[in-house]
Amino acid sequence: AAAIWMPYLTAYGALIEIAKLGGQDFVVITAASSSVGLAAIQIANRVGATAIAVTRTSAKRQALLDAGAAYVVVLEEEELAERLGQIAGPQGVRVVFDPIAGPIFEPLTASMSSGGILIEYGGLSREPTPFPLPAVLGKTLTL
Template sequence: MARVVRFHMHGGPEVLRIEEVEVPPPGRGEVRIRVRALGLNRAEALLRVGGYLETPTFPSGLGFEAAGLVEAVGDGVEGVAPGDAVSVVPPISMVRWPAYGEVATYPARLVVKHPPLLSFEEAAAVWMQYLTAYGALIDIAKLGRGDAVIVTAASSSVGLAAIQIAKLVSAVPVAVTRTSRKKQALLDAGAAHVVAFEEEDLGVRLQEIVGPAGARVVFDPIGGPIFEPLTAAMAQGGILFEYGGLSREPTPFPLWTVLRRALTLRGYLVHEITGDDDRLAAAKVFILDGLESGALRPVIAKTFAFDDIVAAHHFLESNEQFGKIVVTV
């Protein structure tokens, strides 16, 4: 038996319950992990309220990211053994392979030995943020030296990962955030410029920063009204990645800007990378090298105990965090 977090209906954080369940042994090609830390993601709150891409079957588990020690391996598993310290690449379905629990089981291809320099808390904060940013910025956009990249929701874990990756390849990260309260922290984190869109005219400020050349890449999980000033600040032939939909307002389609500048507006999910063995292998090398060199380092906003999972989800929804929320088990 093991304690896991499940929910029996959609709703606020209070629907999350810690329950004891029987955990089966790992199947062929699977690895069971004794979890030491969990990384929280906005997608988990969306699944909980019924607004995510997949539909849970109640009672449902949830969670994408975990780090811990290998407890058991199924037939055919090579490369990891009981006792190894590992972290988990997010699976395509958190309903099928939920992370929130004392133990969790995953396909072996998604289990990574993490560098000894990382704590379990840091290791649980690695893969979702860096794979999401890497896939868009490096794998697809080929971001490089001198490229301006506009990063919205910049104080989120993915936003901070994008800033770090942009710096690593000598690009110019322009951070967009709601207010100036996190401005200095974003500059300290590596942003070349910071725009607080609730306090400044987003379009005017972006034009001042990127100039006539514009930003070749925009990395946005928000959508909504900021779409127009974002696209207005883009370079000829630029690409905008939309990897979320946090705004509750309609997202306008900037037809004439798209036509004049031959822009690409592209939906993007991290599963494009995690579902392709070759692209995932290249991503792992990039990210692990960055972690080893210190160029990439997860930022932990706050740590909660497993029994405080409801409070952790309240904090997740507060938008007060700077970086990743982690739960220790």
């Protein structure tokens, strides 16, 4: 019980203190069914942002919607950058909150808006993380 606040502190620090998440923002939350991911969904909703939860399988889709995610992207069924583009439209996603890294990093940056902020707080993927230099420089992303 003493550690119950930790997921919220992690998500709050990243989304509110660093990214300045607000009401018009789209935020992508990967590993969304984790304790930090669920806290991030709640914090995004609290400030009026649109939470886009990303999960590997469809088994968690309904639970993430019930937790408050506006959208759920299932990686085994959908192409990530394409689906995020459909959701966020031409403006793109301003904030990405990701503990995975690895191959998911590139499609995440492809879906981001100019001046977007990608918060990488982990390395759950055991695969190498490609650095998408053209997207980062071209969109002046903050990592």
